[in-house]
Amino acid sequence: NPPITVPLDECPIIIEDDRTGLSIETIRRALLDNLYYVQGKTPQTATKNDFYMALAYTVRDRLLKRWLSTQLTYRKTPVKTVSYLSAEFLLGPHLINNLISLNLYDPFKKAIEESGLNFQELVDQEEEPGLGNGGLGRLAACYMDSLATLEIPAIGYGIRYEFGIFDQEIKDGWQVEITDKWLQYGNPWEIARPEFAQLVKFGGYTESYYDQDHIYRVRWVPRYTVNGIPYDTPILGYRVNTANTLRLWKAEASESFNFERFNVGDYYGAVRDKVACETISKVLYPNDEQIQGKELRLEQQFFFVSCSLQDMIRIHLNKNASLDNFHEMWSIQLNDTHPAIGVAELMRLLLDENNYDWDTAWNITKNTFAYTNHTLLPEALEKWPLNIFGRMLPRHLEIIYAINHRFLDEVRIHYPNDVSKLACLSIIDETGEKYVRMAHLACVGSFAINGVAALHTELLKSDVLRDFYELYPEKFSNKTNGVTPRRWMVLSNPRMSFTICEKIGDSWIKNLDDLRQLEGYAEDGGFRNYWQQIKKEVKQDLANYIQAKLDIKVDPHSLFDVQVKRIHEYKRQHLNVLNIVTLYNRIKNNPNLDVTPRTFIFGGKAAPGYFMAKLIIKLINSVADVVNNDPVICDRIKVIFLPDYNVTFGQRVYPAADISEQISTAGKEASGTGNMKFSLNGALTIGTLDGANVEIRESVGAENFFLFGLTTEEVYAIRANRYTPRDYYNSDEELKAVLDLISTGFFSHGDPNLFRPIVDNLLYSDPYMLLADYRSYVDAQDAVGCAYRDQDHWGRMSILNVARMGKFSSDRSIKDYCNDIWKTKPFAIDVPEYMQSQA
Ligand code: 9GP
Structure with a gap:
């Protein structure tokens, strides 16, 4: 079925009509047009999803000239x-990402709102x-x-x-x-x-x-x-x-x-x-x-x-x-x-x-x-x-x-x-x-x-x-991996992105190294204050969302400590739990203890056949149940498990984090990319020397990163000498108390068997060396809690994290692949005249 060849470049018809126009009025008309002719609905009978579909087609109509021009160009050029x-x-x-790429976000939002529709509600329809x-x-x-x-x-x-x-x-x-x-x-x-x-x-x-x-x-x-x-x-x-x-x-x-x-x-x-x-x-x-x-x-x-x-x-x-x-x-x-x-x-x-x-x-x-x-x-x-x-x-x-x-x-x-x-x-x-x-x-x-x-x-x-x-x-x-600043900053964190643009312009969106210009503002007290204010607003958004979805109240002034990723033993969500139970024990032993209020947020899916990972999810939720409802704790620590973590959820969560948990056993995580998304959104990292954490720490500065844990060499050396996790249990009172509390069935309505597979695995095998890293992790978490009390200094560290993360743009990764491996070059696309519109 070969394509027919018509010399369209010489075609006198200009394809420009309601389908592609960019004025607010044209977009409004196009939306109704798509609703009627593509969805087969009128505004009287349309569902929210019909309106979303019509909106998506209206955006798609406006990107086709770029797509078709690209295909035409590649077809005739030996690239x-x-x-x-x-x-x-x-x-x-796709919807918002495409609007941002096309620079059409504002007119579309306006056109939708002027049509009496709720823009966000339509956006939320997208699967x-x-x-x-x-x-x-x-x-x-x-x-x-x-x-x-x-x-x-x-x-x-x-x-x-x-x-x-x-x-x-x-x-x-x-x-x-x-x-x-x-x-x-x-x-x-x-x-x-x-x-x-x-x-x-x-x-x-x-x-x-x-x-x-x-x-x-x-x-x-x-x-x-x-x-x-x-x-x-x-x-x-x-x-x-x-x-x-x-x-x-x-x-x-x-x-x-x-x-x-x-x-x-x-x-x-x-x-x-x-x-x-x-x-x-x-x-x-x-x-x-x-x-x-x-x-x-x-x-x-x-x-x-x-x-x-x-x-x-x-x-x-x-x-x-x-x-x-x-x-x-x-x-x-x-x-x-x-x-x-x-x-x-x-x-x-x-x-x-x-x-x-x-x-x-x-x-x-x-x-x-x-x-x-x-x-x-x-x-x-x-x-x-x-x-x-x-x-x-x-x-x-x-x-x-x-x-x-x-x-x-x-x-x-x-x-x-x-x-x-x-x-x-x-x-x-x-x-x-x-x-x-x-x-x-x-x-x-x-x-x-x-x-x-x-x-x-x-x-x-x-x-x-x-x-x-x-x-x-x-x-x-x-x-080294990278992430796109378009989705992971501009789209997901418009407040922070706008603040950065006000100070240094918008060149960083395509040249992430330009974020370096923010470094100077880290020394500006007014800016630091403003920066922290923005973070509070973003945290408030997430708090509202959690309230609406899970009916749990969280305090946006508390430290948001976030671990979102697949649930896997090597990623050690259960090490995070051991720290939470440690804090819980401390408060229970000393109810007047002055702790930095924290909200621990987890999210992630376990492979359906992976028993231990599923049990870790149950453990997190069980600890959450006890901690969140214990009057002695009095909301000083909260534990939240966000169900159904996915890309859309990530877009809400990364911007709202204060601390990013990157706590895999050294030598296990190839790179990680969540670590990059957090840091680019101003979270500080608590992490091991694993995967790209090593390079993130080098880039943002050791003083702006909470390091803990064994190095890869140490992991190998301890393993070579027969690792005995029980020694750590026997020699650390707090660790012993935590594991004993879980073992007694305290978090499982008195059932000592429910979490036994986790506790036994840690005590008798511990392949991911949680017990060896426990003390160092808990100490680093204490340092995090202390540091957070100095909001001004925290703000400085947060700004420096963002300013120094330029290397972790996927644009840099792709340039490296192009230069060293693929030997490919950019090829700019011209839109033929007959396809051009008012854009
Ligand atoms: O586990 C790695 C993760 O560390 C890395 O960031 C990601 C992208 O390179 O790949 C993951 N690997 C797999 O999912 C399976 O090989």
């Missing part, structure tokens, strides 16, 4: 394109696309924002999950998972492109043959095929014409597949098969950092990777005579190992479907892919049992064996007398049950490998990927 392959994109709501678990997916979304803002030709590829990350409810203190029906009322931000559907093969067998030139070839005869339908979402750059595409694939049954069954009259069988195919893109796996080798997950990965590579080849061949220069026109970034099967699939497409010889195909492949590792946890390193893999992807297993064969020959030459290296490096794990190691495939098949924070990259080199680093040191580099 090198970045392809970001990610099984997760945790986008967050966020929760197509990710946490940091990894959110990073992909920040990178899409920066790629567009920096005008880099790029396309994001992923899966259009029908159900994203589950909604979390808390019932009797326990997490309950509810299906996330984000597409229920339609998604106004996507456009289906069935004309670009791709066919994906699964299962079956391979057979060899000689082609007409008598060359030996292999063909894959699949057991079944699935259709991938692309759904495109525009990703606008901030105040530029570039609007890149996020292309997400939906699985549908392919016709040929149903055909046979229909022919033999098995209507129900055909429909059942159709449903089975569609499960591929049904639901996001809700596990973060814990990978189970589930067949459907491999199916999902191969499905979206195959669709995406075939799509890139289609686009490439529209502009180029052959695939010979594919690697010169595309850089494909593998976001973790989830898309690493792409290495074998590109080889297959080149060898079997485009008749390349092995060496040429391999040269193209290994110069196309680059791999980002995001984890140090062994349980998150993907590997697939060979039998599952071979049954689903027989041709890929052959190709992987062939890659491995050549690779191990290279290893033998490098280490002539070291057989052990072969076993360590092999793509096939043969130590027990056989597995395909996806990280090894990614390392062998890529020209670049990177970690996501300086410490993480060092640990990859010295530990997790040490053998690959020894073999290919030139492939390794660090690319």
Whole structure:
């Protein structure tokens, strides 16, 4: 279905009407127009959601000229394109972000209000696309924002999950998972492109043959095929014409597949098969950092990777005579190992479907892919049992064996007398049950490998990927993560952003290093006072929200101590709880104790099958129940668990925090990005020397950061000498009292068994070394409490945190990837005259 070619540049019609005009009156008319013609409603019958949809279409109409111009430009220009392959994109709501990028926030708000509607109420209707678990997916979304803002030709590829990350409810203190029906009322931000559907093969067998030139070839005869339908979402750059595409694939049954069954009259069988195919893109796996080798997950990965590579080849061949220069026109970034099967699939497409010889195909492949590792946890390193893999992807297993064969020959030459290296490096794990190691495939098949924070990259080199680093040191580099200041400052914290703009202008929104100019104002007492005032207002907003949602009153003058992230033992939410119980005991022992009033705020989801994480949620809620209702405490400490933490919630919470909890065991958190969002919103960090905390502390200054805990080296050393957590319990009175209180059933209505798994785990194993870090953490928390009493000094530290965080913009990260890995350059987009409007 080729596009028709009409010389639109010479077209005399100017597409300019109510659909694209920018005056308040035109926007008002356009809203009613969309309500009537797209939603099929009149203001009399429209629901809030109808109005939201009409509003979203009205915004979308105004971004199309940028999006279409970008596509037209890329289609006719030989630009090198970045392809970001990610099984997760945790986008967050689009509406306000798009209005900010288009610089249309004010006229839209005015137009809505002048129509007698409540702007915020309509905004709140948007269902966020929760197509990710946490940091990894959110990073992909920040990178899409920066790629567009920096005008880099790029396309994001992923899966259009029908159900994203589950909604979390808390019932009797326990997490309950509810299906996330984000597409229920339609998604106004996507456009289906069935004309670009791709066919994906699964299962079956391979057979060899000689082609007409008598060359030996292999063909894959699949057991079944699935259709991938692309759904495109525009990703606008901030105040530029570039609007890149996020292309997400939906699985549908392919016709040929149903055909046979229909022919033999098995209507129900055909429909059942159709449903089975569609499960591929049904639901996001809700596990973060814990990978189970589930067949459907491999199916999902191969499905979206195959669709995406075939799509890139289609686009490439529209502009180029052959695939010979594919690697010169595309850089494909593998976001973790989830898309690493792409290495074998590109080889297959080149060898079997485009008749390349092995060496040429391999040269193209290994110069196309680059791999980002995001984890140090062994349980998150993907590997697939060979039998599952071979049954689903027989041709890929052959190709992987062939890659491995050549690779191990290279290893033998490098280490002539070291057989052990072969076993360590092999793509096939043969130590027990056989597995395909996806990280090894990614390392062998890529020209670049990177970690996501300086410490993480060092640990990859010295530990997790040490053998690959020894073999290919030139492939390794660090690319410290970053976050987009558009969503995480301008959108979520308009008060603070406006205050900064008043002082130093708005260049920082695109050049975050310009925040440095705020440093001088840290010395201005009046400004410090004003800064703290702003923070109070933002905290009041959150307090109102908590009151409305949870019916709990919190004092905005108390210190807001926040830990929001996935619940995981290595992130140590339970260490935070140990400190809360310590404070509780102190007040109970001395009711007149002068403590700094604090509100401890938690939020985060646990993987549904992760027992300990779910028990930690129950523990937090149980401690909250006791502490919040104990008259002796008298509101000096409050504990809040915010249910259903997501991007939208993050936007409320980061700006309101005074203290950011970044308390993972050193050597466990690859980077973290929440740590950056907090600090950019003026929170101070209490943290270990883990992930990007190390670099944040270096940037903001050690004196503006509350450090505690063991270093990575100390963690390794203590472990090497047999760690005995009980020694810490026996030698610290406060720690002993805390664990004993939990053990007695004090927080579980007298049931000593409920939290026993947590207490026993800490006393007898403690893999994340909470007990070793307890004293240092509690002391650092005491220092936080003291420091908060000097509001003036706190304000100074808070301003300096913001002023010195420029490095942590995702724009900086993306520039680093462009310069060092992708070798891509910005390409500005012109909007053709026939598309220009009054903007
Ligand atoms: O756990 C890391 C987190 O530290 C990092 O900030 C994020 C983005 O790089 O990736 C997370 N990793 C995963 O979710 C799984 O590898």
